[in-house]
Amino acid sequence: MVFAAVLWISGALPLPLTALCIPILLTVFGVYPDFGDAVAGFADPVIFLLLAGFMLAEAFQTHDIDRRFAYLILVRFGTSARGLVLGVMVATALLSMLISNTATVAMMVPIVLGIVASVTALTKTDEDNPSANASNLQIGMLLGVAYAASLGGVGTLIGTPPNAIVVGQIGELVGYEITFVEWLAIGLPMVVVTLPVAWVLLTYVVYPPRSST
Secondary structure, eight states, rough: OOOHHHHHHHHHSSHHHHHHHHHHHHTTTTSSHHHHTTTTGGHHHHHHHHHHHHHHHHHHHTHHHHHHHHHHHHHTTTTSHHHHHHHHHHHHHHOOOOTTTHHHHHHHHHHHHHHHHHHHHHOOOOOTGGGGGHHHHHHHHHHHHHHHHHHHHTSSSTTSSHHHHHHHHHHHHOOOOOOOHHHHHHHHHHHHHHHHHHHHHHIIIOOOOOOOO
């Protein structure tokens, strides 16, 4: 563990090479009787599940499907300040169910900053126009992206790597297998409930878009 941590932090070796060194050392020091047992973890079904999620995310990003999907969601929620925040959060949560939270946030932040920049450039200042509220709007949208990515990642088994890791550990230690549908039956309602709560707290309590901000 110390060996891996030092190499990860220092970057002395590429991450894949560091990972491959671990089973070799485990075999040399007698933790496993042979090399085959030491590398058995690389064939764990959880690894392939995460790999499939990463491949899906890469396909989305290569063909700009994720951005098109995000823009489509945003258009549906109108142009009011609170509507924009809600649209950003819904798009982020839905994408986070299919690709990793980090990749979702990295994709959504430039979109959010572009929206805020466009809104700031507007000159109309009526009550529903967030042009005078760019500061609160920007903070609310960026925090909304972060919260929505975390909340959406709970919705599916591949939403975030810890989900699949926990399922793998439960199957190994307890002997109970959780399927994708079983996780979805519990995770999706949690997203449906918690996402609106987070939006209300952001836009009505913590960072309400007011003309005085």
